[in-house]
Amino acid sequence: MNVLVLLAFILFILMILIGGKKGARSFFALFLNFGVLLFTIIFMTNPYIDPYIVTLIACTVISYINLFFINEVNSTTKTAFISTIITIVIVLFFIVIVTENAMIQGFGEEEIEELSIFSLYIGVDFVKIGASVIIMSTIGAIIDTAMAIASPMREMYHHHPSISKKELYTFGLSIGRDILGTSTNTLFFAFFGGYLALLIWFKDLSYSVGEIVNSKIFSAEMITIFCAGTGVALIIPITALITAYFLVKKGENKEKVI
Template sequence: MNVLVCLAGILFLLMIVIGGKKGVRSFIALFLNFGVLFFTVVFMTNPNANPIIITLVASVVISYINLFYINEVNVKTKMAFLSTMMTIVVLFLFIINVSKKAMIQGFGEEEIEELSVFSLYLGVDFVKIGAAVIIMSTIGALTDAAIAISSPMSEVLKHNPMISRKELFQSGINIGRDILGTSANTLFFAFFGGYMALLLWFKDLSYPAGEIANSKIFSAEIITILIAGTGVALIIPITSWITAYFLVSKGRKRKKGDNPPVH
Protein backbone atom coordinates (compact mmCIF):
# COMPACT_ATOMS: atom_id res chain seq x y z
CA MET A 1 0.00 0.00 0.00
CA ASN A 2 2.85 2.37 0.84
CA VAL A 3 4.38 1.73 -2.59
CA LEU A 4 1.09 2.64 -4.28
CA VAL A 5 0.82 5.84 -2.26
CA CYS A 6 4.43 6.79 -3.03
CA LEU A 7 4.04 6.16 -6.76
CA ALA A 8 0.76 8.10 -6.83
CA GLY A 9 2.45 10.95 -4.96
CA ILE A 10 5.37 11.03 -7.41
CA LEU A 11 2.99 11.04 -10.36
CA PHE A 12 0.88 13.78 -8.80
CA LEU A 13 3.91 16.00 -8.11
CA LEU A 14 5.28 15.55 -11.63
CA MET A 15 1.90 16.33 -13.16
CA ILE A 16 1.67 19.51 -11.06
CA VAL A 17 5.20 20.65 -11.93
CA ILE A 18 4.92 19.92 -15.63
CA GLY A 19 1.19 20.31 -16.30
CA GLY A 20 0.13 22.89 -13.73
CA LYS A 21 -3.63 23.12 -13.28
CA LYS A 22 -4.20 20.88 -16.28
CA GLY A 23 -1.91 18.30 -14.69
CA VAL A 24 -4.02 18.34 -11.52
CA ARG A 25 -7.18 17.85 -13.58
CA SER A 26 -5.51 15.01 -15.47
CA PHE A 27 -4.63 13.29 -12.20
CA ILE A 28 -8.17 13.65 -10.90
CA ALA A 29 -9.48 12.38 -14.24
CA LEU A 30 -7.70 9.07 -13.63
CA PHE A 31 -9.93 8.43 -10.62
CA LEU A 32 -13.03 9.72 -12.39
CA ASN A 33 -12.44 7.32 -15.28
CA PHE A 34 -11.84 4.49 -12.82
CA GLY A 35 -15.16 5.30 -11.18
CA VAL A 36 -16.94 5.22 -14.55
CA LEU A 37 -15.39 1.85 -15.39
CA PHE A 38 -16.28 0.45 -11.95
CA PHE A 39 -19.94 1.41 -12.22
CA THR A 40 -20.02 0.17 -15.82
CA VAL A 41 -18.92 -3.28 -14.67
CA VAL A 42 -21.43 -3.22 -11.80
CA PHE A 43 -24.32 -2.39 -14.13
CA MET A 44 -23.20 -5.02 -16.65
CA THR A 45 -23.68 -7.78 -14.06
CA ASN A 46 -27.42 -7.09 -14.15
CA PRO A 47 -28.94 -9.70 -16.52
CA ASN A 48 -31.69 -7.26 -17.50
CA ALA A 49 -29.24 -4.55 -18.59
CA ASN A 50 -27.91 -4.14 -22.12
CA PRO A 51 -24.07 -4.06 -21.96
CA ILE A 52 -23.82 -2.23 -25.29
CA ILE A 53 -26.04 0.66 -24.17
CA ILE A 54 -24.20 0.88 -20.85
CA THR A 55 -20.86 0.93 -22.66
CA LEU A 56 -21.94 3.64 -25.10
CA VAL A 57 -23.10 5.82 -22.21
CA ALA A 58 -19.83 5.16 -20.38
CA SER A 59 -17.88 6.04 -23.54
CA VAL A 60 -19.65 9.40 -23.75
CA VAL A 61 -18.86 10.12 -20.09
CA ILE A 62 -15.22 9.07 -20.47
CA SER A 63 -14.85 11.22 -23.60
CA TYR A 64 -16.40 14.16 -21.73
CA ILE A 65 -13.95 13.73 -18.84
CA ASN A 66 -10.87 13.28 -21.03
CA LEU A 67 -11.71 16.18 -23.33
CA PHE A 68 -13.85 18.77 -21.54
CA TYR A 69 -12.77 18.27 -17.94
CA ILE A 70 -9.03 18.04 -18.61
CA ASN A 71 -8.77 20.49 -21.53
CA GLU A 72 -11.85 22.63 -20.71
CA VAL A 73 -14.65 23.49 -23.10
CA ASN A 74 -13.32 25.17 -26.24
CA VAL A 75 -13.53 24.76 -29.99
CA LYS A 76 -10.71 22.18 -30.02
CA THR A 77 -12.34 19.88 -27.48
CA LYS A 78 -15.77 20.30 -29.07
CA MET A 79 -14.44 19.18 -32.44
CA ALA A 80 -12.54 16.29 -30.83
CA PHE A 81 -15.63 15.18 -28.90
CA LEU A 82 -17.84 15.31 -32.00
CA SER A 83 -15.25 13.37 -34.02
CA THR A 84 -14.97 10.72 -31.32
CA MET A 85 -18.72 10.19 -31.17
CA MET A 86 -18.99 9.95 -34.97
CA THR A 87 -16.17 7.41 -35.12
CA ILE A 88 -17.74 5.29 -32.37
CA VAL A 89 -21.02 5.24 -34.31
CA VAL A 90 -19.18 4.16 -37.46
CA LEU A 91 -17.33 1.40 -35.60
CA PHE A 92 -20.32 0.24 -33.56
CA LEU A 93 -21.95 -2.14 -36.04
CA PHE A 94 -18.55 -3.31 -37.26
CA ILE A 95 -17.52 -4.26 -33.72
CA ILE A 96 -20.79 -6.12 -33.09
CA ASN A 97 -20.46 -8.17 -36.30
CA VAL A 98 -16.80 -8.99 -35.70
CA SER A 99 -17.52 -10.08 -32.12
CA LYS A 100 -20.23 -12.48 -33.31
CA LYS A 101 -18.36 -13.97 -36.27
CA ALA A 102 -14.99 -14.30 -34.54
CA MET A 103 -16.62 -16.11 -31.59
CA ILE A 104 -14.25 -14.51 -29.08
CA GLN A 105 -16.86 -14.25 -26.33
CA GLY A 106 -16.54 -16.13 -23.08
CA PHE A 107 -13.43 -17.66 -21.54
CA GLY A 108 -10.49 -19.42 -23.15
CA GLU A 109 -9.23 -22.85 -22.15
CA GLU A 110 -6.26 -21.21 -20.39
CA GLU A 111 -8.72 -19.60 -17.96
CA ILE A 112 -11.05 -22.56 -17.35
CA GLU A 113 -8.89 -24.20 -14.66
CA GLU A 114 -8.89 -21.05 -12.52
CA LEU A 115 -12.64 -20.52 -13.01
CA SER A 116 -13.71 -24.13 -12.60
CA VAL A 117 -14.90 -23.58 -9.03
CA PHE A 118 -17.28 -20.80 -10.16
CA SER A 119 -20.56 -21.04 -12.01
CA LEU A 120 -20.41 -19.73 -15.58
CA TYR A 121 -24.19 -19.42 -15.85
CA LEU A 122 -24.26 -15.69 -15.15
CA GLY A 123 -27.27 -14.87 -17.26
CA VAL A 124 -25.44 -12.24 -19.34
CA ASP A 125 -24.83 -12.11 -23.09
CA PHE A 126 -21.10 -12.71 -23.50
CA VAL A 127 -21.21 -11.60 -27.16
CA LYS A 128 -22.34 -8.16 -26.05
CA ILE A 129 -19.82 -8.19 -23.19
CA GLY A 130 -17.04 -8.94 -25.69
CA ALA A 131 -18.19 -6.10 -27.94
CA ALA A 132 -18.38 -3.79 -24.92
CA VAL A 133 -14.79 -4.61 -23.98
CA ILE A 134 -13.61 -3.73 -27.49
CA ILE A 135 -15.50 -0.42 -27.44
CA MET A 136 -14.06 0.51 -24.04
CA SER A 137 -10.56 -0.42 -25.24
CA THR A 138 -10.98 1.80 -28.28
CA ILE A 139 -12.42 4.97 -26.71
CA GLY A 140 -9.16 6.07 -25.07
CA ALA A 141 -7.18 5.86 -28.29
CA LEU A 142 -9.90 7.76 -30.17
CA THR A 143 -10.06 10.70 -27.77
CA ASP A 144 -6.27 10.90 -27.68
CA ALA A 145 -5.99 10.96 -31.47
CA ALA A 146 -8.87 13.41 -31.89
CA ILE A 147 -7.46 16.08 -29.56
CA ALA A 148 -3.95 15.50 -30.96
CA ILE A 149 -5.28 16.50 -34.40
CA SER A 150 -7.79 19.26 -33.59
CA SER A 151 -5.40 21.15 -31.29
CA PRO A 152 -2.54 21.68 -33.78
CA MET A 153 -5.06 22.41 -36.54
CA SER A 154 -6.42 25.31 -34.52
CA GLU A 155 -2.85 26.55 -34.03
CA VAL A 156 -2.22 26.32 -37.77
CA LEU A 157 -5.29 28.46 -38.43
CA LYS A 158 -4.30 30.89 -35.69
CA HIS A 159 -0.90 31.56 -37.26
CA ASN A 160 -2.22 31.45 -40.83
CA PRO A 161 -5.75 32.95 -40.84
CA MET A 162 -5.86 33.07 -44.64
CA ILE A 163 -5.44 29.31 -45.05
CA SER A 164 -8.17 27.61 -47.07
CA ARG A 165 -10.40 24.82 -45.79
CA LYS A 166 -8.75 22.32 -48.13
CA GLU A 167 -5.25 23.29 -46.99
CA LEU A 168 -6.26 23.10 -43.32
CA PHE A 169 -7.81 19.67 -43.92
CA GLN A 170 -4.59 18.49 -45.56
CA SER A 171 -2.62 19.80 -42.57
CA GLY A 172 -4.82 17.68 -40.29
CA ILE A 173 -4.22 14.61 -42.47
CA ASN A 174 -0.46 15.20 -42.36
CA ILE A 175 -0.57 15.52 -38.58
CA GLY A 176 -2.69 12.38 -38.35
CA ARG A 177 -0.22 10.36 -40.42
CA ASP A 178 2.47 11.04 -37.83
CA ILE A 179 0.10 10.02 -35.04
CA LEU A 180 -1.17 6.86 -36.73
CA GLY A 181 2.07 4.90 -36.57
CA THR A 182 2.84 5.73 -32.94
CA SER A 183 -0.74 5.06 -31.81
CA ALA A 184 -0.82 1.65 -33.48
CA ASN A 185 2.50 0.71 -31.88
CA THR A 186 1.29 1.93 -28.48
CA LEU A 187 -1.72 -0.38 -28.68
CA PHE A 188 0.49 -3.26 -29.81
CA PHE A 189 3.03 -2.93 -27.00
CA ALA A 190 0.30 -2.37 -24.42
CA PHE A 191 -1.02 -5.83 -25.32
CA PHE A 192 2.36 -7.55 -25.09
CA GLY A 193 3.17 -5.75 -21.86
CA GLY A 194 -0.11 -6.78 -20.23
CA TYR A 195 -0.07 -10.35 -21.57
CA MET A 196 3.60 -11.23 -21.20
CA ALA A 197 2.68 -14.05 -18.78
CA LEU A 198 0.32 -15.50 -21.41
CA LEU A 199 3.08 -15.47 -24.01
CA LEU A 200 5.40 -17.24 -21.56
CA TRP A 201 2.62 -19.79 -21.00
CA PHE A 202 2.47 -20.45 -24.75
CA LYS A 203 6.26 -20.77 -24.86
CA ASP A 204 6.54 -23.18 -21.90
CA LEU A 205 3.73 -25.41 -23.20
CA SER A 206 5.23 -25.41 -26.71
CA TYR A 207 2.10 -24.08 -28.41
CA PRO A 208 2.41 -24.23 -32.22
CA ALA A 209 1.90 -20.97 -34.10
CA GLY A 210 -1.50 -22.08 -35.43
CA GLU A 211 -2.79 -22.89 -31.95
CA ILE A 212 -1.58 -19.55 -30.60
CA ALA A 213 -3.32 -17.68 -33.43
CA ASN A 214 -6.57 -19.56 -32.74
CA SER A 215 -6.39 -19.19 -28.96
CA LYS A 216 -9.47 -17.30 -27.79
CA ILE A 217 -7.54 -15.02 -25.42
CA PHE A 218 -4.83 -14.20 -27.98
CA SER A 219 -7.21 -13.67 -30.90
CA ALA A 220 -9.55 -11.52 -28.78
CA GLU A 221 -6.71 -9.17 -27.86
CA ILE A 222 -5.34 -9.01 -31.40
CA ILE A 223 -8.84 -8.23 -32.72
CA THR A 224 -9.14 -5.47 -30.10
CA ILE A 225 -5.81 -3.99 -31.23
CA LEU A 226 -6.80 -4.16 -34.91
CA ILE A 227 -10.18 -2.54 -34.31
CA ALA A 228 -8.66 0.17 -32.12
CA GLY A 229 -6.10 0.81 -34.86
CA THR A 230 -8.91 0.97 -37.41
CA GLY A 231 -10.68 3.51 -35.21
CA VAL A 232 -7.56 5.66 -34.98
CA ALA A 233 -7.15 5.48 -38.78
CA LEU A 234 -10.81 6.49 -39.28
CA ILE A 235 -10.77 9.34 -36.80
CA ILE A 236 -7.92 11.11 -38.59
CA PRO A 237 -9.92 12.14 -41.70
CA ILE A 238 -13.11 12.59 -39.64
CA THR A 239 -11.44 14.98 -37.17
CA SER A 240 -9.54 16.76 -39.92
CA TRP A 241 -12.71 17.38 -41.96
CA ILE A 242 -14.89 18.43 -39.02
CA THR A 243 -12.23 20.73 -37.57
CA ALA A 244 -11.38 22.30 -40.93
CA TYR A 245 -15.04 22.83 -41.79
CA PHE A 246 -16.08 24.45 -38.52
CA LEU A 247 -12.91 26.45 -37.86
CA VAL A 248 -12.84 28.00 -41.33
CA SER A 249 -16.60 28.67 -41.23
CA LYS A 250 -16.26 30.31 -37.82
CA GLY A 251 -13.35 32.42 -39.05
CA ARG A 252 -15.33 33.65 -42.06
CA LYS A 253 -18.32 34.59 -39.90
CA ARG A 254 -16.03 36.52 -37.57
CA LYS A 255 -14.52 38.45 -40.50
CA LYS A 256 -17.98 39.37 -41.79
CA GLY A 257 -18.96 40.59 -38.33
CA ASP A 258 -15.81 42.68 -37.99
CA ASN A 259 -16.31 44.34 -41.38
CA PRO A 260 -19.94 45.44 -41.75
CA PRO A 261 -20.96 46.82 -45.14
CA VAL A 262 -20.67 50.60 -45.57
CA HIS A 263 -23.85 52.38 -46.76
Protein backbone atom coordinates (compact mmCIF):
# COMPACT_ATOMS: atom_id res chain seq x y z
CA MET A 1 0.00 0.00 0.00
CA ASN A 2 2.85 2.39 0.81
CA VAL A 3 4.33 1.73 -2.64
CA LEU A 4 1.02 2.60 -4.31
CA VAL A 5 0.72 5.84 -2.35
CA LEU A 6 4.34 6.76 -3.14
CA LEU A 7 3.93 6.10 -6.85
CA ALA A 8 0.66 8.03 -6.92
CA PHE A 9 2.33 10.95 -5.16
CA ILE A 10 5.25 10.94 -7.61
CA LEU A 11 2.85 10.86 -10.55
CA PHE A 12 0.79 13.70 -9.05
CA ILE A 13 3.86 15.91 -8.54
CA LEU A 14 5.15 15.26 -12.05
CA MET A 15 1.77 15.95 -13.63
CA ILE A 16 1.50 19.26 -11.75
CA LEU A 17 5.06 20.32 -12.60
CA ILE A 18 4.62 19.50 -16.29
CA GLY A 19 0.91 20.13 -16.86
CA GLY A 20 0.02 22.68 -14.20
CA LYS A 21 -3.70 22.90 -13.45
CA LYS A 22 -4.51 20.71 -16.41
CA GLY A 23 -2.09 18.10 -15.10
CA ALA A 24 -3.82 18.15 -11.71
CA ARG A 25 -7.21 17.72 -13.37
CA SER A 26 -5.79 14.84 -15.40
CA PHE A 27 -4.62 13.13 -12.22
CA PHE A 28 -8.03 13.39 -10.56
CA ALA A 29 -9.66 12.28 -13.81
CA LEU A 30 -7.94 8.91 -13.35
CA PHE A 31 -9.94 8.31 -10.19
CA LEU A 32 -13.15 9.58 -11.79
CA ASN A 33 -12.69 7.17 -14.69
CA PHE A 34 -11.98 4.37 -12.24
CA GLY A 35 -15.23 5.17 -10.43
CA VAL A 36 -17.15 5.10 -13.71
CA LEU A 37 -15.69 1.68 -14.51
CA LEU A 38 -16.70 0.34 -11.10
CA PHE A 39 -20.29 1.51 -11.53
CA THR A 40 -20.26 0.09 -15.06
CA ILE A 41 -19.28 -3.33 -13.74
CA ILE A 42 -21.98 -3.19 -11.08
CA PHE A 43 -24.75 -2.33 -13.53
CA MET A 44 -23.43 -4.58 -16.29
CA THR A 45 -23.77 -7.68 -14.11
CA ASN A 46 -27.42 -6.83 -13.43
CA PRO A 47 -29.47 -9.23 -15.60
CA TYR A 48 -32.30 -6.67 -15.88
CA ILE A 49 -30.13 -3.97 -17.48
CA ASP A 50 -28.93 -4.07 -21.08
CA PRO A 51 -25.08 -4.01 -21.14
CA TYR A 52 -25.12 -2.05 -24.41
CA ILE A 53 -27.00 0.83 -22.81
CA VAL A 54 -24.68 0.78 -19.81
CA THR A 55 -21.67 0.80 -22.14
CA LEU A 56 -22.93 3.78 -24.15
CA ILE A 57 -23.64 5.75 -20.98
CA ALA A 58 -20.24 4.85 -19.51
CA CYS A 59 -18.43 5.82 -22.73
CA THR A 60 -20.30 9.14 -22.80
CA VAL A 61 -19.37 9.90 -19.18
CA ILE A 62 -15.73 8.89 -19.73
CA SER A 63 -15.56 11.07 -22.85
CA TYR A 64 -17.06 13.96 -20.90
CA ILE A 65 -14.49 13.58 -18.11
CA ASN A 66 -11.47 13.24 -20.39
CA LEU A 67 -12.49 16.05 -22.70
CA PHE A 68 -14.48 18.66 -20.78
CA PHE A 69 -13.19 18.12 -17.23
CA ILE A 70 -9.52 18.00 -18.22
CA ASN A 71 -9.46 20.40 -21.18
CA GLU A 72 -12.52 22.51 -20.30
CA VAL A 73 -15.34 23.37 -22.71
CA ASN A 74 -14.12 24.86 -25.99
CA SER A 75 -14.45 24.32 -29.72
CA THR A 76 -11.81 21.56 -29.68
CA THR A 77 -13.40 19.48 -26.94
CA LYS A 78 -16.91 19.98 -28.34
CA THR A 79 -16.00 18.63 -31.77
CA ALA A 80 -13.89 15.85 -30.26
CA PHE A 81 -16.79 14.84 -28.00
CA ILE A 82 -19.32 14.74 -30.82
CA SER A 83 -16.92 12.80 -33.04
CA THR A 84 -16.19 10.32 -30.24
CA ILE A 85 -19.86 9.58 -29.56
CA ILE A 86 -20.65 9.12 -33.26
CA THR A 87 -17.67 6.78 -33.69
CA ILE A 88 -18.55 4.77 -30.57
CA VAL A 89 -22.09 4.16 -31.84
CA ILE A 90 -20.81 3.05 -35.27
CA VAL A 91 -18.10 0.83 -33.82
CA LEU A 92 -20.54 -0.69 -31.32
CA PHE A 93 -22.76 -1.99 -34.13
CA PHE A 94 -19.68 -3.38 -35.86
CA ILE A 95 -18.38 -5.02 -32.67
CA VAL A 96 -21.75 -6.62 -31.92
CA ILE A 97 -21.76 -8.31 -35.34
CA VAL A 98 -18.15 -9.47 -34.97
CA THR A 99 -18.67 -10.79 -31.43
CA GLU A 100 -21.78 -12.76 -32.33
CA ASN A 101 -20.15 -14.36 -35.37
CA ALA A 102 -16.69 -14.97 -33.86
CA MET A 103 -18.18 -16.50 -30.68
CA ILE A 104 -15.40 -15.16 -28.48
CA GLN A 105 -17.67 -14.54 -25.51
CA GLY A 106 -17.15 -16.37 -22.25
CA PHE A 107 -13.93 -17.98 -21.03
CA GLY A 108 -11.20 -19.93 -22.80
CA GLU A 109 -9.87 -23.37 -21.92
CA GLU A 110 -6.93 -21.81 -20.08
CA GLU A 111 -9.33 -20.04 -17.69
CA ILE A 112 -11.86 -22.78 -17.04
CA GLU A 113 -9.74 -24.67 -14.49
CA GLU A 114 -9.49 -21.64 -12.19
CA LEU A 115 -13.24 -20.94 -12.51
CA SER A 116 -14.44 -24.53 -12.19
CA ILE A 117 -15.48 -24.05 -8.56
CA PHE A 118 -17.81 -21.17 -9.49
CA SER A 119 -21.20 -21.29 -11.19
CA LEU A 120 -21.31 -19.69 -14.65
CA TYR A 121 -25.10 -19.42 -14.60
CA ILE A 122 -25.19 -15.80 -13.49
CA GLY A 123 -28.05 -14.70 -15.73
CA VAL A 124 -26.20 -12.29 -18.04
CA ASP A 125 -25.64 -12.41 -21.78
CA PHE A 126 -21.95 -13.12 -22.34
CA VAL A 127 -22.19 -12.01 -25.98
CA LYS A 128 -23.26 -8.54 -24.89
CA ILE A 129 -20.67 -8.51 -22.10
CA GLY A 130 -17.94 -9.46 -24.58
CA ALA A 131 -18.95 -6.68 -26.98
CA SER A 132 -19.10 -4.18 -24.12
CA VAL A 133 -15.62 -5.14 -22.93
CA ILE A 134 -14.23 -4.57 -26.42
CA ILE A 135 -15.86 -1.15 -26.80
CA MET A 136 -14.66 -0.10 -23.34
CA SER A 137 -11.14 -1.13 -24.36
CA THR A 138 -11.47 1.08 -27.43
CA ILE A 139 -12.76 4.31 -25.91
CA GLY A 140 -9.37 5.57 -24.68
CA ALA A 141 -7.67 5.31 -28.07
CA ILE A 142 -10.64 6.96 -29.80
CA ILE A 143 -10.68 9.94 -27.42
CA ASP A 144 -6.92 10.44 -27.75
CA THR A 145 -7.10 10.38 -31.54
CA ALA A 146 -10.03 12.79 -31.63
CA MET A 147 -8.16 15.32 -29.48
CA ALA A 148 -4.93 14.82 -31.44
CA ILE A 149 -6.75 15.85 -34.62
CA ALA A 150 -9.15 18.53 -33.36
CA SER A 151 -6.51 20.50 -31.43
CA PRO A 152 -4.05 21.20 -34.30
CA MET A 153 -7.00 21.88 -36.63
CA ARG A 154 -8.16 24.63 -34.30
CA GLU A 155 -4.64 26.07 -34.21
CA MET A 156 -4.46 25.97 -38.01
CA TYR A 157 -7.77 27.81 -38.30
CA HIS A 158 -6.70 30.33 -35.64
CA HIS A 159 -3.58 31.27 -37.64
CA HIS A 160 -5.28 30.99 -41.06
CA PRO A 161 -8.93 32.04 -40.60
CA SER A 162 -9.44 32.31 -44.36
CA ILE A 163 -8.82 28.60 -44.90
CA SER A 164 -11.66 26.69 -46.57
CA LYS A 165 -13.51 23.69 -45.18
CA LYS A 166 -11.93 21.38 -47.74
CA GLU A 167 -8.41 22.56 -46.97
CA LEU A 168 -8.98 22.30 -43.22
CA TYR A 169 -10.48 18.82 -43.66
CA THR A 170 -7.48 17.73 -45.74
CA PHE A 171 -5.16 19.10 -43.04
CA GLY A 172 -6.99 17.03 -40.41
CA LEU A 173 -6.69 13.90 -42.54
CA SER A 174 -2.95 14.44 -42.98
CA ILE A 175 -2.56 14.61 -39.20
CA GLY A 176 -4.64 11.46 -38.85
CA ARG A 177 -2.45 9.56 -41.29
CA ASP A 178 0.61 10.45 -39.22
CA ILE A 179 -0.85 9.14 -35.94
CA LEU A 180 -2.82 6.18 -37.32
CA GLY A 181 0.15 3.83 -37.45
CA THR A 182 1.48 4.74 -34.02
CA SER A 183 -1.96 4.45 -32.40
CA THR A 184 -2.62 0.97 -33.78
CA ASN A 185 0.87 -0.18 -32.84
CA THR A 186 0.30 1.13 -29.31
CA LEU A 187 -2.78 -1.08 -29.04
CA PHE A 188 -0.86 -4.03 -30.44
CA PHE A 189 2.05 -3.77 -28.01
CA ALA A 190 -0.32 -3.13 -25.10
CA PHE A 191 -1.82 -6.56 -25.81
CA PHE A 192 1.54 -8.32 -25.91
CA GLY A 193 2.69 -6.50 -22.80
CA GLY A 194 -0.43 -7.48 -20.86
CA TYR A 195 -0.50 -11.07 -22.12
CA LEU A 196 3.21 -11.81 -22.25
CA ALA A 197 2.86 -14.37 -19.44
CA LEU A 198 0.11 -16.13 -21.41
CA LEU A 199 2.28 -16.31 -24.50
CA ILE A 200 5.13 -17.78 -22.42
CA TRP A 201 2.65 -20.32 -21.07
CA PHE A 202 1.64 -21.22 -24.63
CA LYS A 203 5.31 -21.84 -25.40
CA ASP A 204 5.81 -24.02 -22.30
CA LEU A 205 2.76 -26.07 -23.28
CA SER A 206 4.25 -26.48 -26.78
CA TYR A 207 1.27 -24.89 -28.48
CA SER A 208 1.57 -24.80 -32.25
CA VAL A 209 0.97 -21.58 -34.16
CA GLY A 210 -2.43 -22.89 -35.21
CA GLU A 211 -3.42 -23.68 -31.63
CA ILE A 212 -2.34 -20.24 -30.46
CA VAL A 213 -4.25 -18.47 -33.22
CA ASN A 214 -7.37 -20.55 -32.57
CA SER A 215 -7.20 -20.07 -28.80
CA LYS A 216 -10.23 -18.14 -27.60
CA ILE A 217 -8.14 -15.84 -25.37
CA PHE A 218 -5.71 -14.99 -28.17
CA SER A 219 -8.48 -14.55 -30.73
CA ALA A 220 -10.51 -12.33 -28.40
CA GLU A 221 -7.57 -10.03 -27.76
CA MET A 222 -6.62 -9.83 -31.43
CA ILE A 223 -10.21 -9.03 -32.35
CA THR A 224 -10.17 -6.33 -29.67
CA ILE A 225 -7.05 -4.83 -31.26
CA PHE A 226 -8.60 -4.93 -34.74
CA CYS A 227 -11.84 -3.37 -33.50
CA ALA A 228 -9.92 -0.67 -31.63
CA GLY A 229 -7.89 -0.02 -34.77
CA THR A 230 -11.12 0.26 -36.74
CA GLY A 231 -12.38 2.84 -34.26
CA VAL A 232 -9.14 4.81 -34.49
CA ALA A 233 -9.33 4.74 -38.29
CA LEU A 234 -12.98 5.88 -38.31
CA ILE A 235 -12.48 8.72 -35.83
CA ILE A 236 -9.95 10.41 -38.12
CA PRO A 237 -12.26 11.41 -41.01
CA ILE A 238 -15.21 11.94 -38.67
CA THR A 239 -13.28 14.35 -36.43
CA ALA A 240 -11.70 16.12 -39.39
CA LEU A 241 -15.09 16.61 -41.06
CA ILE A 242 -16.95 17.79 -37.95
CA THR A 243 -14.13 20.07 -36.79
CA ALA A 244 -13.69 21.65 -40.23
CA TYR A 245 -17.43 22.28 -40.53
CA PHE A 246 -17.76 23.63 -36.98
CA LEU A 247 -14.77 25.99 -37.14
CA VAL A 248 -15.50 27.43 -40.58
CA LYS A 249 -19.21 27.77 -39.82
CA LYS A 250 -18.40 29.54 -36.55
CA GLY A 251 -16.06 31.91 -38.40
CA GLU A 252 -18.72 32.68 -41.01
CA ASN A 253 -21.28 33.45 -38.31
CA LYS A 254 -18.86 35.88 -36.66
CA GLU A 255 -18.32 37.67 -39.97
CA LYS A 256 -22.09 38.02 -40.45
CA VAL A 257 -22.49 39.53 -37.00
CA ILE A 258 -19.68 42.02 -37.67
